[in-house]
Amino acid sequence: MATSTGTITTSAGPLDVATLVSKLMSAESTVLDPLTKQASSYNSLISAYGSLKSTISSYQSALNGLTAASFSSQKSSVSNSGTGTTLTTDPFTADVNTDDSTKLLAQKIQSAGFTSSQVFNAGDSIAIKVGTNPPTFVTLQANATISGVRDAINAAKTGVTASITTDGTGDHLVLESNTAGTANTIKVQANNSLSALAYDPSSATPSTVTQIQAPRDATVAASGNYTISVSQLAQAQKITSTGFSSSATFSSGILAIKTGNGSTAIIKPTTNTLAGVRDAINASDAGVSATIVSDGTSAHLVIAAKDSGSANSIRVTGTGDYSALSFDPSGKYTSPNVATGQTFDATAGGLTLNVGSTTTTIPLSGAGKTLQNVRDAINTANAGVTATITNDGTNDHLVLTPSGTGATSPVSLTGTGDFATLTGSTMGQLQAAQDAKLSIDGVSVTSPTNKVTDAISGVTLNLTKVTTASDNFTLNISNDTSGIASTANTFVSAYNALAKAITGLTQQTPSTTPGQAGTSSPLASESSVQSMLSQLRSALLGSVAGGNGISSLTDIGIGFQKDGTLALDAAKLTTATTNNFAGIANLFTSTAGTNADGTANTTGTNGVLTNLQTLVNGFLADGGIIDTKTKGLQASLKINTDRQTVINTRLSNMQDQYTTQFNALNVTLASMAATQSYLTQQLANLPKAS
Known part of the structure; x- marks a missing residue:
């Protein structure tokens, strides 16, 4: 009788094949237990490192939210000492350290123009030096165009970003320092076919490479009082047409609109109605917006410049049917x-x-x-x-x-x-294009918008009303001690949240029962986690030069507690803020080469925040501690999974063999039982001896 491999036979027999095979396979499968336990451990570690990465990412976001301005926080207040009953209220507000004049800038240099087909020879090299860093050498491995030179520079990680701009004189190689500030200027040495890319302002050798953006250090607004009056607000020009009937059409002629120094836009309506003209204007790039206003009898086309300022006046030129829409600024x-x-x-x-x-x-x-x-x-x-x-x-x-x-x-x-x-004909002018006009400490200032960003360094004025001769407004810029306290609390809270999360991932809890093992969190034995925490603590305990008496966090009342978290002494911070406001900014945000106040940093030390940001960025980077550890665990888990697959395949084959063997034995035993029964019957039927 034939039997099916791996399948329990339905033939009658004395053996319970399914139970026998199940018990045998249960015993055989114990070989998987160590691998299953190992895989569970790998998965727990991978998940724990994922949680750690998320926690450190949150800390990174908190650190990135703290800027140089956060630690040199200033505030503004506006007062009016004028007399009379017609004084103006709230003619402007001031935002401190929000304009670009206080921001860090990286140096940017640009080469002369090259043709796109110009070839730079293989073997020629260029050396790029940023700040005090050693130069990085880039050697062309093959003949290359200017695009190839750009790619070679970017691939070499020279401390600059290379790009190409194109104009009428050709393709220009642009190099921008990856690190902003006056300490991070660019110098370029080059030879042979690349020699035109050399740049060193201190050298007597002329260069065709020019600086198109000067480096700049971060600054803050100058504290003090400023007397301000506003004589005129900026506004955008607005014009209106004569009235048109609902049946008016524009079938002939040309309509062109030019705003300020922009290009002239030719308006091409898809329908010849006034609404069609409006829609075509709004769809164009003419720098204006158009609406239709009805006076109950006829419709008027109203055109408004999108940008305020006297330079953004509107000129409309119309011929034929469009001549009624003409307008001179x-x-x-x-x-x-x-x-x-x-x-x-x-x-x-x-x-x-x-x-x-x-x-x-x-x-x-x-x-x-x-x-x-x-x-x-x-x-x-x-x-x-x-x-x-x-x-x-x-x-x-x-x-x-x-x-x-x-x-x-x-x-x-x-x-x-x-x-x-x-x-x-000409359209009517509902509102003239004009600049804002104001006086700051007796100096006349104009601005195309009511957001004045370049009059007082580090201060943005938001104009809302015109002042009068009775007013006498003073803008005061001062150090914001309460803002520093808030920032310091944010700094402490961010670290404590990180420390507590890491403690939860590395915690070991001893057993209270004698002889019984304690419990531990997934990362309790991971030395890499302890290494990261140790580096962060070292950065927090480090000393920073250039603070004029403030060189560590303890100097401003921030220190470690027994549980590894930070605590803030508010009274000590207030004293430090009052006595040495600039020193606090230096402690947190100075960089090697330049202090927060712009003075030279000869010690080469970075501020606490700067160091922490560098560390955390490294932890989370590709190839960093977390990435390397996670990839290693994933590789180990892959090996474990492959081994389990091999063993499961062997066990499956073994189960088939056991099943086949016991099926065959069951058939044999069933046959023997049948034979025995037959013989018994035959013997019973034999004639008995008399």
């Missing part, structure tokens, strides 16, 4: 050319002036009317404009300037007959 209407001495015959035509919704027929009669007569007649009509005459050197022009109640209204002049050449 001055808000004036200027007629087409009129030959000097030209006369007009009022018996053969006339002039109609529209200012806003008011129409005026200009009183002219008889022949031989000069442009001066036209000007005088318009002024006599008192129609909401002032007429003047200008000459461009060849021709005269009639100029209409809206005035009085019509100063913001659209103006159109319609001429018939002899006066047809004076026909034209």
Whole structure:
């Protein structure tokens, strides 16, 4: 009788094959127990290192949130010592150390232009030195274009980032220091085909490489009082068209808009309605936004510049049907050319002036009317404009300037007959383009926006109102001792959160029962974790030069407690803040080569925060302690998994063998039992001897 390998037979037999095989395999499978336990340990460690990485990442975020400005915190206050009952309230606010003038800058240099096909020879080299670091040499392994040189520099990790900009003179190699500050300037030596990339300002040898961004150290606003008055707020220009009926269309001509020094945008509506014109303007890059405002009778196109400031005035040029949308930045209407001495015959035509919704027929009669007569007649009509005459050197022009109640209204002049050449129109100016104007300690300052960022170094003024002669506003910039306290508390709390989390991951708890083993957290025996914690503590206990009496955290009241966390002595911090404000910033944020106050740091030491940020970045980097340990555990787990797979395959084959063997034995025993039964029956049927 045939049997199926690996499958329990359904043939009758005395043996319980399934139970026999199960018990045998249960015994055989114990060979997997050490590997299973090992895999569980690996998984626990991998998970624990994942938790550690997350914890340190949170600490990294907290450290990155603390900047040089955080430890040199300043505050502003505005007071008005003017007298009278019409004093202005809150004409401006001031944000301290928010403008770019206080920020660190990295040096950036740029080569002369090269053609994209220029070849730099294999074997030629370039040496790049940043600050006091030793130079890094880059040798071309093959002939290369300027793009290849860029890639070779970036691959060599020279302390700079190389890029390429292109203009009319060719491709320029740009090198930017990866570390900002005046201590991290770039020097370049180069030979042979790369010699044009050499740069050393201290050398007498001329160079075609130029500095396009000077390095700068971080600074803070100068404490003190500033007397400020605001005479004008910045505003964006806004213009409006004459009224159009709902059926008005624009089927012929061209519409062009230019804002400030921007390029001229040609407007191409997809539909010829006023709404189509509006949508085309908004879809363009003309630096303006357009809306339609209805006065209940007709619709007006309103165009507003997106940016404020006198330089961002709007110019609209329209021909054909679009001529009614023309606008000169001055808000004036200027007629087409009129030959000097030209006369007009009022018996053969006339002039109609529209200012806003008011129409005026200009009183002219008889022949031989000069442009001066036209000007005088318009002024006599008192129609909401002032007429003047200008000459461009060849021709005269009639100029209409809206005035009085019509100063913001659209103006159109319609001429018939002899006066047809004076026909034209302009949109009205609802709001002029203007700069903000203010005085700081008697110095006149203008700004294209109401956010003034470059008048007082380190201070951004936010203008909201114009002041009056009765006002006498003073802006005070002072050290913010309460801000330092808040920052110090944040610093301490961030470390304590990290320390407590690491304690939880490395904790060992002895058993209270004699003879019974204690319990321990997954990372309790990991020396790499203890190494990281030790490095962090060393950074916190380190000494920093240049603080004028403040050289360690203990000098400002921050120290370790018995449980490994930090504690802050508020009274000691207040004393340090009052007596040596600059020293606190130096303690945390000075860098090798430069102190926080910009003075030379000859000791080569970094501030506490600087060191911690460097350490934490290294812990979390690819190839760092956590990454290396995790990858090692993952590799070990892979080996363990492969070994388990091999053993499971062998056990599966063994189970098949056992099953086949016991199935065969069961069949044999069943057959023997059948034979025995048959023989018994036959013997029982034999005749008995008499």
